[in-house]
Amino acid sequence: MIEFAIGSVFATGPVRSVLVANRGEIARRVFATCRRLGYGTVAVFSDADAAAPHVREADVAVRLPGESSAQTYLRTDLLIGAALAAGADAIHPGYGFLSEKADFAQAVLDAGLRWIGPPPQAIAAMGSKVAAKKMMAAAGVPVLRELSPDDVAEADLPVLIKASAGGGGRGMRVVRDLADLPAQWQAARAEAESAFGDGTVFCEQYIETGRHIEVQILADAHGTVWAVGERECSIQRRHQKVVEEAPSPFVQAMPGLREKLFTAARDAARTIGYVGAGTVEFLVAPDGSFAFLEMNTRLQVEHPVSELTTGLDLVAWQLRVASGERLPAAQEPATHGSAVEVRLYAEDPAKDWQPASGTLHRFSVPGVGYAFETADPSSRSEPLVRLDSGVESGSVVGVHYDPMLAKVIVWAPRRDEAARLLASTLAAAEIHGLVTNRDLLVNVLRHPAFLAGDTDTAFFATHGLDTLAAPLVTPENERLSALAAALAVAAANRRAAPVLAGLPSGWRNLPSQSQRRVLIAGSPGSAGSLGSPGSPGSSGSLGSAGSSEHEIRYRLGRDGLTAEGFDAVALVSAAPDEVVLDIKGLRRTFRIGRYGDAVVVDSASGSVSFTLAPDFVDPADAVAAGSLLAPMPGTVVRLGAAVGDVVAAGQPILWLEAMKMEHQVSAPVAGVVTALPVAAGSQVDVGAVLAVVEEETE
Template sequence: MLVANRGEIARRVFRTCRDLGIGTVAVYSDPDAGSPHRAEADRAVRLPGAAPADTYLRADLLIAAARASGADAVHPGYGFLSEDAGFARAVLDAGLTWIGPPPAAIDAMGSKIAAKELMAAAGVPVLQLDDVTEADLPVLVKASAGGGGRGMRIVRALADLPGELATARAEAASAFGDPTVFVEPYVEAGRHVEVQVLADAHGTVWSLGERECSLQRRHQKVVEETPSPFVDDDLRARLSAAAVTAARAIDYVGAGTVEFLVRSDGAFFFLETNTRLQVEHPVTECVTGLDLVAWQLRIAAGERLPAEPPVPSGHAVEVRLYAEDPAHDWRPVSGPVHAFDVPGTPFAVPPGPGTRVDAGVVAGSAVSTHYDPMLAKVVAWAPTRTEAAARLAAALAGARLHGPTTNRDLLVRTLRHPAFLAGETDTAFFDRHGLDVLAAPLATDDDRAVAPLAAALALAAARRRDAAVLGGLPSGWRNVPSQLQRTAFDTGEVAYRLARDGLQGHEGVDLVSATPDEVVLTVRGVERRFAVAAYGDDVRVDGDGWSVALRLLPRFPDPSATVAAGSLVAPMPGSVVAVHVAPGDRVTAGQRLLVLEAMKMQHPVTAPADGVVTSVDVAVGDQVEAGAVLTVLEGDPA
């Protein structure tokens, strides 16, 4: 079987195929040449190029890869062409087995606009909006052909609608190849609740319960769980009945998800049907004990579902671990993954207390700017919701994540937040509780104060390990006291002396031992261990449930690395898709200057203050690296 996808979902499908004795074929783009999913497949076929439009969105190349590799079935995963009826038909026309719903069902739900009309006719409640007026605000612009937050914008002022429509169309065209968008009423603090359905070709349709996916950033889900803390037995029955009605209305076959928006009063409205496996399917697997991928394969082979689905047990919570910086407007981050060690069992399906890790990366992988920045999904199952959240928070806090900045600290703080534990998880959660609180580092002020010292001692130990003579003595040791040993990080300078009577220069801190990998200190009478790893000038210190990233500064800075005063630099690698200013233009604080596209999303670069544009150093179509100068502003003398 060929998996027409990449990363975590390709690895997930391969795992089930290995269990069932099915051979696997991977496809990979040039940036994914070193991806784990390529290495784990029995066979692999290169898709030349980098952009999705040239690789994973090319149906002709995917079918050619299946034929060349000897595959007789195609699994689309999620995203890319997974909900493209044309691709499904092309797979079937090529004589291959399609692991998904019939093309007609995909067609029926492929356009969110047409899908709403169909669901309304079937008696499923929907949100509708034809002409936008002031009274309708706020509204939500959505891409008709896709999801995942691409092509989606909240509009709170009529004057902003044309610009947001244009941006949404551009994102939708880039991500899905279809610029069609529509507008619907925006429910400020609703809940995003979806129902997993599974249907065979013989008329049996299962509802496998609901998943709550309300905690989102940029309309992409961050935390998912089942069962929902908001849904009672009556609402669950009504949601399940509506989901089964929706599936039967389009003669659905296979695994799919019917998504609803639920108001605080319990009223719910159809949003869309995802005619594929969902990213968050592991939580349903954990509470039901089902392998949904295995059932996709069985249904495609013509098997029947039992008359009744299994009864769910316990509670499962999943978080999406992203390479991004939540404190800076969820900015995506790329680069090498030096270490990736999250406690848990990879891709485990049977329910049982513990954690499951579905990862798309391993140590040595690279996060590309061409694709979504999700590193992994981490899932915890336990008899109760409180225990599941505690297990998951502890696993994340104890993970070794070295490389790009991640949202790990935000996830841990969210899982431990009193409002989350109380089930107050509507779509306004992050706005209500504030990123300044939720995205704050897990490391305390005391942790951040002692971490540079631990790093300096570990680096010194590494230097002494490689010393040609007297390697057993600590770095900087003098028989007669001399100047302090100094190490400079981006957080400041660390100064200390190792003398006959121990560590000097840090009151209340004593050195127990120091190796290149671990430093043990006694801090105000309490022994503490610090794991240290260095990757060039990138130094990581992991403590007991926290991590600190430090940058080692050179003794002699490179003058060419400095930029002119007033320079606005690229916050991430990406391509320039729009430039809105020219030299000599006067701009105001917050004004959009240009737009970068990275990881399938568009990111505006705005003026930090009033000023005059003195130079524009990029043009539309340019590829820029993080830190590249985009434009230079001069302070407005007025």
């Protein structure tokens, strides 16, 4: 067990002002609790975040010159200097960035500031997954057997290679063929070195259909350790969590498992002298046996589900424990009801889930009763919706940081009620300007296997990621939305007309030629392909995948609306922001958002984004056939081909770095590279021509 002196970790005297060494959603979350408890707040911000909501909401904000994380949020000297300059006497690290860096925690203490987190010794003890597993094994906590790559046999397959120093799926490889092990080992080492500055990796047995269960820990400096319920986070994509919930339906159905997990988590915390809020993560096999994975020595992204099922404000208890307060009793608080959380990301399923950037024109989630706060579940009977978001309408999502927009969480007395309300809330949300993973989340929440609690780590492999990511809007309803968009645009044009603005656009006293509008749904783009981060062999279309074109022809006359290809559709009303249609006797409302040539239509059937096709195309705007366009702003990291090279379909042409990930841009067809106007280090904007590949002909 690691021993430490309380006085060396916790400063004395009251906390008056807290600096959050972070950004976005978690900064706003900590500030919300600080305001409720009467603490002053200090924000830090990069140049890219100058207009971010967390900057405006703090009492004082300090600029960190630069845009990248390395220039700003990862600079210990700048963060401590900001705290001292602003008069803060405590630093909360949030999650990510420096939250699990023992040297940062120690530097904060050495500066005479309060550290709102565990002792540096505890952080260091869990900083290496290899060392942490050995420590846990010695303490009697179950662990998976570590395998040497030289000793792995066919009987051990599949195995998982993991980075010792980091997480988030980076430096992680599943190996199912023994012949692939050496190459995958080296690839994982290289990725870990690049991502974390430490190329140490290890190998262990891979459990295909396990459950990812974690226990929320809260410990004071006087020896009391609480296990604040468990969470299930088994539904993951690329080893990153997508849906989280508390309690776990699997643990609930397995007699005695919860207490075994709680005991192991408490033992893990006591072994390293843990103080504060943290999470012990386990992999649970189908038979209920389990093994320690890692301990996150910080607040977790998914902590709201634990708060909503217990009524605890974990950030408040972080502040209290850091001031030396005792937990009020030796018994943990009971849990009530169920809470489910999803992570809403700006990413494009049609383009191999590449991160999206740009302006979030409108962001509205219906029914939100709580933002960054919890409620006592023991006295509630009605469901509630909580939103923890780092963005708002008008926010610009850049390429420098993680593209998570928000966490949407629902609590209800029953799990099925929570899932149903969360799905309908997401489906009704108005998210204009960026493509997101919303449809995937809704489809997962409504899936029979999810509702039955069958949510192991193979969920996407079992049910098909592409199937689950299918658009909520059917082709028929997409076409109706296109008609509504065309009518709304016409209404806006009519309203702006200098004469006869009261008449419907295109109205004729006698039958005449139809009005015509072409709208492109989805995310139209250039030919090309983009490999998934860390997966050079995979690629997704950068071209027209996910987009479709609708030509709408209609007339408005004495008999009302006549639209070609639409049977029994009558116009009830049309305004620039709302169109009401009667469809075979059923009245439906379409809400319209217009942003230049972009039109977003929201209805009970779902949301569709359109681009208005121009009536005439300027030849100067045409792009050469075979052009590969930048899907987002970023930096060209390296080139994989040169002008004149003969390339195969799918062969890497270059790698683009954006949103903390490296994206592979590949040849869409076999051919010859005829143009390559960029070089390593080039900064490119979205839509810039990266290369031109001329297809081979006979």
